[in-house]
Amino acid sequence: MSRALSSLLAYFTPLASEVHTDAGVVTLLTPETNILALNATYCEATCPAQPRSPLLLGTQVLPGRDVGGLRVGVYEPWLEDSKIVVEQVSRLQLATWAGVLAEAYDTPAWAAPIARHLGHKLEGDVQSVLLLAYGASETLGALLWREGQAHLWGTLDGAVDVPLLNAAAELDTSPLLVSVPDQSRVAVQEAEVVTFTLTGP
Known part of the structure; x- marks a missing residue:
């Protein structure tokens, strides 16, 4: 495979x-x-x-x-002047996290079901990290990091993509494997x- x-x-x-x-x-x-x-x-x-x-x-x-x-491949962090702040958040923020993810894909009605499902699946999971990105007092990005991979993420502004992925890449010393929509401006190696x-x- x-x-x-x-x-x-x-x-x-x-x-x-x-x-x-x-x-x-x-x-x-x-x-x-x-x-x-x-x-x-x-x-x-x-x-x-x-x-x-x-x-x-x-x-x-x-x-x-x-x-x-x-496009699935290795993301290499790169410096970008940005005012976006990315934070690791607890499972208590899962409703907010799921709301951003669902809105990023124009399916806001799915926020609550996604939050419920992931709340159950991530219970006791120490291998996963939730990240939220903020800009101008708004929550603009959500990402789920799992063991050096980031395949479930979304942003409400393309300017948030790089800071969010940079933060995910900093969670581990291994290369970050990511998937990005084919129309995304984010570059991935060995895609x-x-x-x-x-x-x-």
Whole structure:
């Protein structure tokens, strides 16, 4: 399996409600959230004829409707003059964190379900860190760091991306593996592109 898919699976599997493996193909299902990577069948080269999820994630072009892509690779921090402040926050801030994440993807109604689900999944998890970014007294970014990886994050202003990822990179001495939307200005090294494809009518 490609490093990109392996990294995404390692990051998201502990957060999923259901994990299924069919002939070596893994599907994560978490209907109580709208997070795509938690509701997809991960396909390396091919997918089963009848995948468990209509949403496929792979490094190859898959039949269906392209609903978004990610560049997955190593993020190298770089200095940027910014007034953005990034803080590590406790689980008590999860509602605020989820609110920013949901708004960043134009799905504010999902904030409460995401907060409830992650509140349960992150209970007692010492491997994960929540980060919030602030600017001009507003909360503008949210990121979940897990063991040197940051695949679940979002910002309300593109100027927040770099300070938020810089803060995540400082949490560990190992290189930070990240995923960024394909239209993002953030540069990643050794990038692999993965695509979400929706199948069916």
